[in-house]
Amino acid sequence: MIASGTVHAEIGDNDVDSKVASGRKLDGFFTKRPTAVPTTLSPSSSPSESPTGTPTTSPTVSPTVSPTNAPTTSPSASPTVSTPSPSSSPTAPTTEAPTMCKESYLTSESLNIALVIDLSWSTYEKLFSSDTVIGDINGDQKANTILDAQNVAIQDLLMNIAASEYLDNDNCEVDLISFHTEATDHGVWMPLNAAGTGPNQYLVDYIRDELWAPTSIDEVIRTNNGYTNFDDALDKTVAYFQKNATAGRNNLMVFLSDGEPNVRGDGDGEGYCSETTEFWNCDDEQDNCGTLNCSDLNVAAGDAHEFCLANDSTCVMDEAYQDCVRGPNSCLNADAATQYSSEIAALDELKVERLAIGVGDESNVEQGSALWMIDNNPAKDLGVLPVQALGLEELSDALSNLCILTTDPPTGSPSDSPSESPSESPTESPSAAPTGSPT
Structure with missing residues (x-):
């Protein structure tokens, strides 16, 4: 980036003319200086505006000595949104670190x-x-x-x-x-x-x-x-x-x-998947309808059950106590499984x-x-x-x-403690003072 600066020049300055002609913007103002005596050019037959008797020696309006409004010694306005005080702990719970x-x-x-x-x-x-x-x-x-x-x-x-x-x-x-x-x-x-x-x-x-x-x-x-x-x-x-x-x-x-x-295990004191069961395919003549007690099976806690195993062609259709040891009805995520x-x-x-x-x-x-x-x-x-x-x-x-x-364990507090005050205090005066006279 090229820094800009104020350019002081006069009209007729060949160097400036060339810069203007080249399209370069100059950060400056140009005014012809008044001549001490009239020019040698013949006056027009009638002036477009009545000239003054003599050239003025000062601007029509005197410049002010100081800015219209003196700068304040503190910022002119408080922030529109108040800044909360820094907290000593996070405002939200910490999240788990990614794996x-x-x-x-x-x-x-x-x-x-x-x-x-x-x-x-x-x-x-x-x-x-x-x-x-x-x-x-x-x-x-x-x-x-x-x-x-x-x-x-x-x-x-x-x-x-x-x-x-x-x-x-x-x-x-x-x-x-x-x-x-x-x-x-x-x-x-x-x-x-x-x-x-x-x-x-x-x-x-x-x-x-x-x-x-x-x-x-x-x-x-x-x-x-x-x-x-x-x-x-x-x-x-x-x-x-x-x-x-x-x-x-x-x-x-x-x-x-x-x-x-959803299948009962063994070796760890497993009981049945539930205390009672009902047979979906019951037959009154077989006396297997209604509520049945799984304890009727007499399988000791932790011992392997010996029925309704893999490749058992009779379990689903004929075994009244099947849900005591396997299946989603009673055994899904049960303690026994x-x-x-x-x-x-x-x-x-x-x-x-x-x-x-x-x-x-x-x-x-x-x-x-x-x-x-x-x-x-x-x-x-x-x-x-x-x-x-x-x-x-x-x-x-x-x-x-x-x-x-x-994963890195989440920290219980921010890695850096918050400061008690803003990192930079506001200045007591504007960052740039106005100039003493108008340009």
């Missing part, structure tokens, strides 16, 4: 991964996201399901293991566990192909072709499959790390679910890190939820929740990067 990926389990020097996948009915029945076309990845004749999204994210995880500078088939393995009404361990797999350049295609094909959820409500009725048993999934995970995991490695469980548990103290204690003893991921908008990762209980992110006590993936990219990022989330 960030502090580091990844993929940088471990070795890693045993228990990959725990939800195969409940909703993973087929529910579309994952309307924003992204996923396709029918697993060939179950329905596209864009939660299962399709999980298949894509698992392949991305295997590709990231292949790209890792730290992990390969020599120091990494994947134990594949699925769950619905019960959980199944599908064995330990190498994550990569023989060359170590990409995913183990046998594992990819197995997940795609074998890990299906029920594809109709009729199948749920015929098999009693498709419910959501977190407890048994944790039991199978503990068994893998106790018996089959390669010793001397870092251990990680990755737990995926699109919903909330969310007691994991023994499993979590065992995983802690085995030094297994736990990463829970909610898949879709019907998953629950809020504090106190089942997924929140399972997860053991180191920043959990700072309010960091498990990831709830609502889109394919988010799910792929959460699973394939295996991030350890963290």
Whole structure:
């Protein structure tokens, strides 16, 4: 920026004329000086205005010696809006700091991964996201399901293991566990192909072709499959790390679910999902109508129940006490379905890190939820929740990067204490005094 200044010049100054001609604006005023004697030019035949007898020696009106209004010694007006006094604490509660990926389990020097996948009915029945076309990845004749999204994210995880500078088939393995009404361990797999350049295609094909959820409500009725048993999934995970995991490695469980548990567990003093139940398909001749007491089953607290398990063809149609141990009517998020103290204690003893991921908008990762209980992110006590993936990219990022989330804890007060007075006091007089005489 070029600073402007006052230019004092006379008409006829060649330098000024050239500047005016060039279009440059001059911050100045120009007045011809009066001559001491008349000019040599002949006067006009009649003056347009009667000349004065002699030139005036001073302006017609005397200039004032001082400005019309003397400057005040303080600002002329107070601010129209009063300034509140500074507070000693924030006026609004602090917000939680955003989460960030502090580091990844993929940088471990070795890693045993228990990959725990939800195969409940909703993973087929529910579309994952309307924003992204996923396709029918697993060939179950329905596209864009939660299962399709999980298949894509698992392949991305295997590709990231292949790209890792730290992990390969020599120091990494994947134990594949699925769950619905019960959980199944599908064995330990190498994550990569023989060359170590990409995913183990046998594992990819197995997940795609074998890990299906029920594809109709009729199948749920015929098999009693498709419910959501977190407890048994944790039991199978503990068994893998106790018996089959390669010793001397870092251990990680990755737990995926699109919903909330609705099957009674065992091992932690679990009772029934409710005290009473009513059978939807009752028969007076069978004496199973009306209110039934779940205690009639005589299953001891914490013991596993032995009926209405997976692949039970008689449960839905014939078992009057089915809702005492499974199903959304009584067991959804019931105490009997969310007691994991023994499993979590065992995983802690085995030094297994736990990463829970909610898949879709019907998953629950809020504090106190089942997924929140399972997860053991180191920043959990700072309010960091498990990831709830609502889109394919988010799910792929959460699973394939295996991030350890963290956050800076929010401060209880501002980082800098407010000053007791404004940083700059107002001046007692205007910043620029008026000139003593007019220009």
